[in-house]
Amino acid sequence: MQQIFNFIIKNSNRLLFLLLLGISLALTIQSHSYHKSRVISSANFLSGGVYEKINNVNEYLNLRTENDELVLENARLKSILFNLKDSTKAPAMDSLKGVKPADIIVSKVIRNEYSTHENYLTLNSGTKEGVKTDMGVINSLGIVGIIDNTSPNYSTVISILNMKSQINAKIKKSNHFGSLTWNGKSTGFVQLIDVPRLASIRKGDTIVTGGQSVIFPEGINIGTVDKIYIQEKTSFYVIDVKLFNDMTNLGHVYIIKSKDRDEVINLEKKEKEDE
Amino acid sequence: MNSALLVNIFRFIMLLAIQVVIFNNMNFLGYISPFPYLLYIILYPVNSNKSGLIISSFLLGLMMDMFCNSGGIHATACVILAYYRPYIFKFSFGLSYEYQTIKLNESLTPERFSFILVSVVLHHIVLFVLEAFEFRFIWDILLRTLFSSIFTIITSIIIIYLIKPSKR
Numbered sequence: 001m002q003q004i005f006n007f008i009i010k011n012s013n014r015l016l017f018l019l020l021l022g023i024s025l026a027l028t029i030q031s032h033s034y035h036k037s038r039v040i041s042s043a044n045f046l047s048g049g050v051y052e053k054i055n056n057v058n059e060y061l062n063l064r065t066e067n068d069e070l071v072l073e074n075a076r077l078k079s080i081l082f083n084l085k086d087s088t089k090a091p092a093m094d095s096l097k098g099v100k101p102a103d104i105i106v107s108k109v110i111r112n113e114y115s116t117h118e119n120y121l122t123l124n125s126g127t128k129e130g131v132k133t134d135m136g137v138i139n140s141l142g143i144v145g146i147i148d149n150t151s152p153n154y155s156t157v158i159s160i161l162n163m164k165s166q167i168n169a170k171i172k173k174s175n176h177f178g179s180l181t182w183n184g185k186s187t188g189f190v191q192l193i194d195v196p197r198l199a200s201i202r203k204g205d206t207i208v209t210g211g212q213s214v215i216f217p218e219g220i221n222i223g224t225v226d227k228i229y230i231q232e233k234t235s236f237y238v239i240d241v242k243l244f245n246d247m248t249n250l251g252h253v254y255i256i257k258s259k260d261r262d263e264v265i266n267l268e269k270k271e272k273e274d275e
Numbered sequence: 276m277n278s279a280l281l282v283n284i285f286r287f288i289m290l291l292a293i294q295v296v297i298f299n300n301m302n303f304l305g306y307i308s309p310f311p312y313l314l315y316i317i318l319y320p321v322n323s324n325k326s327g328l329i330i331s332s333f334l335l336g337l338m339m340d341m342f343c344n345s346g347g348i349h350a351t352a353c354v355i356l357a358y359y360r361p362y363i364f365k366f367s368f369g370l371s372y373e374y375q376t377i378k379l380n381e382s383l384t385p386e387r388f389s390f391i392l393v394s395v396v397l398h399h400i401v402l403f404v405l406e407a408f409e410f411r412f413i414w415d416i417l418l419r420t421l422f423s424s425i426f427t428i429i430t431s432i433i434i435i436y437l438i439k440p441s442k443r
Contacts, residue, residue, distance in 0.1 A: 013325050017358040020333040024350035031346025032408050040340045040347065047295075047342045054296060113344065115302045116406055120344035156344060184412070 032118075032164075041149040041156050042111065042122045048154035051122050055110040059251075066251045073140040103257035105129050107137075109250045110154075114161055117184040121145060121157040123253065131155045136216040136256040142244040143167070143209060143220055144253050160190055161247050169222055170210035174199055177210050180222065180241070187247050189226060195237040201228055207241050214261045279320055287335060290315050295342045298430070307419070309426035311434055312339060313398050316357050317391060318435075321364065332357035345406065352401040356394055363393050383432065391428060399424050 008015065027040060042048060059066075107129070111122040125131055127150050137144040137157050145157040146165065158165050160182060167180040169192055176199035178192040192207060205225045211218030227240035294312035301308050315335055319328050336350030343349065367390035403416045403423070 013329065013358075016326050016329055017354060020329060020354045021351065021358075024333065024336065024347040024354055027340070027347025028351055028405050028408075040337065042342055042344050044341070050295060050342070115308060116345070117412070118345075118406075122344070184415075 042120070043126065043149040043151040043154045043156045045151070045153065048110070048122060048124070048151065051111040052124055055108070055124075062249070062251060065249065069140060069251070103259060105131060105255040105257060106252060107131075107155075107255055108252050112248070112250050114159070114187045114248050117163050119159040119161045120148065121159055121250070123155050123157060123255070124153070125255070126151050126153045126155050128152050130257060131255055134215055134261075135258070136220075137253050138216070138220055138256065139245065139250065139253045141246075142222050143216060144245065144247075144250065146215055147255065159247065160243075161187055167216070168210040168212040169207055171195075171199060171201060171225075172206040172208045172219075174201075176201075177212060178237075178239070180207075188243055190223070190241050190243060192239040192241050193231070193236065194234070195239060197230070197235060197237060199237065201225055201237065201239065203228070207239070214258055214264045215256075217256065217258070279323065283315075283319065283331070286315050286318065287331065291335065291338055294339065299343065303422075303426065307422045307426060309423065309430045310399070310402075311427060311430045313353065313356065313395065313427070314431050314434060316353060316360065316398075317394050317431070319357075319360075325361070328360070329354060329357045348402055348405040351405055352398045355401050356398045359397065360394070363390060363397070366393065391431060392424075395424050395427050395431070396420070399427065 031040075042051065105125060107123045107125040109121050110124045113119045113121065121137075121144070123131075123137070131147055131150050133147055133150060135147040137147060143160060145159040145162070146167070147155050148158045149156045160167065160180065163182055163184050165180075165182065168177065169180040170177045176195055178195040180190055180192050182190045195201070203225050207222045207225065209216040209218060209220045209222060221244050223241040223243040223245075225239055226242040229238055230236070231238050290312045294310065298309050298311060312335065316328070316332050319331075332353040333350055336353030337347075339345075339349035339353075340347055367386050399420045400416075403419045407416050
């Protein structure tokens with residue numbers, strides 16, 4: 001017993017080092033594993049508050065581009081409004097509840113990150129506004145990411161510029177599906193993988209979100225086809241998609257609250273239990 | 276409360292604040308950002324409590340991880356640097372470093388420079404290896420380590436000489 005205590009006292013620094021190294025390595029590995037939220041995240045009052053303060057200052061520097069984007073979006077919405085030929089063709093409402101399947105929360109990016117392989121954004125709305133994990137985040141130009149961690153006032157987003165993210169997407173005109181990933185190289189391009197060879201794709205085609213997941217509604221813009229090549233091993237297409245969004249410059253974003261989500265998830269869970 | 280402890284706490288908070296507010300937003304060429312917050316570990320008094328250094332470095336790294344959303348990579352890199360700091364001292368200043376009064380914030384001698392260089396490179400290599408976490412990014416890791424180390428060393432030396440106590 002005496003010897004054990006002596007050993008511990010003698011090697012206290014080394015043991016302390018190994019303990020802390022173990023904890024931090026466990027946190028690192030946990031954060032790299034797919035589909036697990038990180039324990040340490042910036043969705044908390046301290047870092048969220050600091051980033052909000054910094055963002056308040058930075059916002060003034062980006063007012064002009066933010067305004068330009070709003071004007072463009074306004075123009076687009078107006079053109080839709082004025083060109084609507086027939087009032088009977090108005091977007092179909094859910095007749096049972098009288099609401100659209102997707103509800104929207106307006107939020108603001110208070111920290112943007114794009115220099116590493118696994119990028120996260122921090123938003124200034126959290127569970128108080130109804131934000132939950134796995135909600136989709138978009139802005140006027142296209143998709144941004146998926147909600148990861150939430151706290152009462154802040155939430156973090158897995159950016160589409162994150163090698164862990166995988167989003168269901170399709171080619172707008174032909175309905176061929178693939179998954180959207182990022183290879184970690186350029187902030188302007190993401191990759192659409194696992195597209196079947198049957199699909200006819202040309203440079204400049206538009207890629208939109210597919211309706212297969214409940215996170216994003218169908219048909220939200222992502223980008224245009226820039227380069228097409230064939231993966232050697234699986235002989236599926238890999239497509240370089242040029243994003244509509246400038247991910248290095250994000251201001252206001254919309255969080256999509258899907259009303260159907262809980263229902264679909266419950267149904268799928270039941271299906272799995274039955275098997 | 277002795278003044279050394281107060282100085283350390285002050286350094287901890289100030290370096291973390293400067294890192295988060297200014298240096299984390301610097302992205303030269305899109306991916307190179309300096310990390311002068313590890314000056315806290317470099318400037319920690321030579322003969323002070325070693326377990327104190329390891330624990331405070333761990334906390335420093337954990338705070339950085341919280342702000343950067345990076346899991347535990349900064350904490351790991353900081354703990355490793357804090358633990359191996361005596362060995363780096365031995366490498367740079369010779370075996371009898373504990374009996375000398377090493378003051379890093381005086382004129383830049385080759386020994387002091389080599390100490391900062393080795394510390395920064397060790398920290399950055401651990402950091403970027405853990406960040407990429409995949410072997411196929413080996414060139415990316417090496418490039419990031421090289422460029423970020425250069426920028427960290429430059430900013431660290433500038434900060435050291437900016438906060439240098441004035442001589443009478």
